[in-house]
Amino acid sequence: MSILTRLLVCLGAIAALVLPTTAPAAAGQPADASGAEHPVVFIGASGLSLSDISPESTPHLWKFAERADMANVTVRSVVSVTCPAAGWLAVGSGARMHAVNISPHVTGEQAAAEADGTLSSEDEERAAEERRSACPDLRAPEGTGEDVTVENFDRVVAANAQNSYSSGIGQLANTARESRVCVEAIGPGAAWAAADETGRIDTWEPAGTKPGSSARAQQADTAGTGLCPLTLIDAGTIGSERWTADAPAGEHDEQLTAIDEHIGEYLAGLDLKTTTVHIAGVGDLGNPSRLRALLRSTPEVATGDASPGILESSSTRKPVLQLTDLTGLLLAAAPGIDSELAPNPAQLTRIDAGEPAAERIDSLTGDATAAATVHRSAQTFSIVVTTAFYVLTVTVGLLLFRPLQRWWARRAGIAQPVLAGRIRTGLGWAGLILGTVPMGSFIAALLPWEQMPDPVLGLGLAIAAGSALLLATGFAGPWRRTFAGRVAAICTVTAVLLGVDVALFGSQLQYNSLMGYNAIVAGRFYGLGNQGAALFIVALFLALAFGARALAARTDRRGPLILFLAGLGAIAVGTLGNPVWGAKFGGTVATLSGLMVLIALSLRARLSLLRLAGIGAVSLGAILGVAALDYLRAPAARSHFGNFFAQLLSGEAFEVISRKLSANLNIIVVNPGMAIIVPLAAVVILIFLAYLRRFAATAALTRRFDGVLPAALEDRCVHAGFLAVCTGLLVGLVITDSGVAVPGTGAMMFVPFLLALSADVPAGRTPSTAATMPEADSGRQESAGASVAGEGR
Structure with a gap:
């Protein structure tokens, strides 16, 4: 069987594991309100958070919350902060909006x-x-009653014409109108949500009007309540008109009290046993953005037939809803709406049913605190880790600079080879410690740091603890004798933790972590994020490489090696690419490409540029096939794989790709520090660590540096793992929406671990000797537990 045939067989096995499965069974009870004949009332209060609700400060909201389901809601719009107008537009359109x-x-x-x-x-x-x-004032329509219009609404439509989020201004209004269902809007924000693309509203009344006062509502008399099937109410805004970072405390408290009174007045006119009522914070109170509140009372809960709980949404797989989910949920719950005209609603699941309201609010407030802390700390963390990488780069360049080493050796009175060995050992320890920090930021999610009085301090301590725990795994067994063994152990634990987390625990390590994804940013809620995928690529291929080296030391046969790499690789790629687990399109293509390179090089295949291009194309085709199969599932059960394929068929995918490319380029602008890491990493690997010494044509570029990476990578399997990491990160650079952040993040782990591997090269091994070392043959090689250098450090 040829190498190409083996690769294709491996690819087929991997693709089979990536095939989409059905969505996992929900741990809670279905909590959708669709299919009922009860009218739906939506009360929006921009800036309202669950932390605002208490028996003392908001008695009416507290009484409602005691018998209501609840969740956090992310109000992210086109820009990072959502003013009330943008939030109400999102409720009416089901898409992120410009205001x-x-x-x-x-x-x-x-x-x-x-x-x-x-x-x-x-x-x-x-x-x-x-x-x-x-951030505009919510301008009320001229006049009241039926068929009123918001003047100059065409400006809103024009501002969203080029909205890459496929805006649909007036979707709620048009769906209700085509279904011959009346919508009553009360207050200016509700007018913006109930307006069609021309600004026309079927029924509007000013704030303070009792629900059901309009002639159309009384005519509809849904379920004998005197209400339209759907009523939208703007209860006001909590926040600063100056749109600054946080309103004064006194101003906030006064506004909150007023909002609570307004909501209490509206609730007094509603019978909760015959009406489904939603109360939500539809926007931010200022900059920065935060998670807002969602409360929902249904007749089954109000009558005692069901216990209230926390709501999880199928769009996030977390106890947080997106503001854009509300459009579909309201239309699905309102009686008389034609389901074929309405957008597919998110499926809601009720968890922790029966717990007291105070406990549920505390739990969700903790999530909101974690999201807020990570949101405001992310930039600081990014600056710290990138600065550390810059310092490491300069330090490596200086310490491996041979003229400086000669001067230092003369001053110290020791031989330069001995000094070079000590320098490599010191850099190895520094690399081993620094390389654990990125993954340590994920492990921090296992600790309840958000419950500390100072959550920022708690987060920092949790990252330190997570990094220390990960580092300790490198010293927990016989592998601790060498740097190679320590790196192998740490990479194995990292890959297993990331894989198990997305497959079995719903991406809890990724959620609200500094290098994962944040509910406030609302770019992603489940699966493996781009930065997590970068660490997974590095850890996976280095772990597989050391495992392959140990296996090759025990047998000359290729079969076990193929089975080992393809089997574990298939599990890894399947975990990453499965729409229910990792749900990572670009990262799966990158990982699959790297895996094919690892297998091919481990089997001594020669890879030309044409073959590399073929590997990339086949990998992309396999993932597109998975997306097509996911598309065949019901719309509500699809992951974003299937949704992307649907967009591809409808033509909307080009808008999505354009937005992703824009985000990719924007990273270079808004975070140039991350972008600079990539060329710096290339300089460290190619010049300072002297990888280019492997090739006669480029060896001269490294003559002034004492790097020994060629010697550290002289084992065929380890070298294949090195090239597989490089391939995966480079493909990630091209195909993912985070672009340069993928190789940049991967380098924060990869380069330090290469320093650690170089520390195993003995002091007597000079760079010139390392340059002439032959590639390992196919015979037995040194095991992973033995030292690459001979003597453990």
Whole structure:
């Protein structure tokens, strides 16, 4: 059987494991309110969080919460902070929205100049930018009653025309109208949610109006309640009109009290035993954004037929809903709505049913605190780890600079080879410690750091503890005698932890972690994030390489080696690519490509550029096939694999790809520190650690540095693992939406561990000797438990 045939057989086995499975059974009870004949009332209060609700400060909300399901809600819009207008637009459209001020933003003089065409291009650009960026007042319609219009609403439509989130302004209004169902809107925010693309609202009343007061509501008289099937109410806003970071405490408390009173007045006119009522924070109170509250009372809970609990959404697989989920949920619950016209709603599951409201609020508030702490600490953490990498780069360059080593050896009165060995050992220890920090930030999620009085301090201590625990695994067995053994153990634990977490525990290590994903950012909620995938690629291929080396030391046969690499590789890729588990499209292609390189090189196959391109194309084709199979499932059961394939068929995928490419390029702009890591890592590996010494044409570039990476990688399997990591990270650079963050994050673990591997090369092994070392043959090789260098350190 040829090498190519073996690779194709391995690829087929891997693809079979990646095939989508059905969604895992929910641990709680289904909690959807669809299919009922009860009217639905939605009360929005921008800025409302679960931490605001207590018996003392919000008695009406507390009384409601005691018999209500609850969850956090992420209000993320097109920009990072969601003002009330953008939040209400999202409720009405089911998509992230731009909010623009529909009042003029130019002076009278400028307006006259704009009218006659003499407004300067600079003033015109400034005015346009103000319209785009301002957080506008919620302008109420002119008049009340039936068929009223929000003036200048065309500006909102124009601002969202190029919205890459496939905006659908007026989706709620149009779906209800086509279903011949009345929607009553009360208050200015509700008007924006109930408006169609022309700004027209079927029924609108000013804030404070009792639900069911309109003629259409009384005519509809849904289930004898005197209400329209769907009622939207704007209860007001908690926040600063200055849109600064946090309103003064007194102002916030006064607003909260007023909101509670308003909501109490609306609830007093509703019978909860015959009405489904949602109360949600539909926007932020200022900058920065935070998770907001969602409370829901259904007749089955109000009558005692079911116990209230915490809601989990199928769109997030967490006790947090997206604001854009509410459109589908409201339409699905409202009687009379044609389900074929409405968007597919997220499926809700009730967990922790029967627990007291105080305990449920405490649990969800803890999640919100963790999200907020990670959100505001992410940039600081990024600066710390990137700075540490810069310092490591400079230190490696200086300490391995041979003229400096000669000077130092003369001053110290020792032989340069001895000094070089000590330097490599010191760098090895530094690399081993620093290489555990990225994964330590994930392990921190296992500790309840958010419960500390100072959550930021708690997070820092948890990362230190997680890193120490991971480092300890390198010293917990016979592998502790060498740096190679320690790296192998740490990488094995890292790969297993990341894989088991996404397969069995719902990505708890990823969620609200500094290098994972954050509910406030709302880019991803489950599966393996791009930075997690980068660490997985590094850990997986180094672990497999050392395992293959140990196996090759025990047998000359290729069969066991193929079975080992393909079997464990298939499990890893299957875990990453399964839509229910890792759900990582680009990362799966990158991992599969790296795995094919590892298998091929371990079997002594020669890989040309054409073969590498073929491996990438086949990997991409296999994942697209998985996405196509996932697409065949019911829409509500699809992962984002299947949703992407649906977008591909409808043409919307190009908008998604455009947004991903934009995000990729934006990372370079907003986080240049991460982008710089990639070329720095290349310099360290190729020049300082002297990987280029392997090749006669480039060996001269490394002559002034004392790197011994060629010697550290002289084992065929370990070298194959090194190249597999490089392949996976480079493919990740091209195909994932985080782009440069993938190799940048991977380098934070990869480069330090290469320093550790280099520390095993003995002091007597000079760079020139290392350069002439032949590749290991196919005979028995040194086992993973034995030292690469001979003597343990």
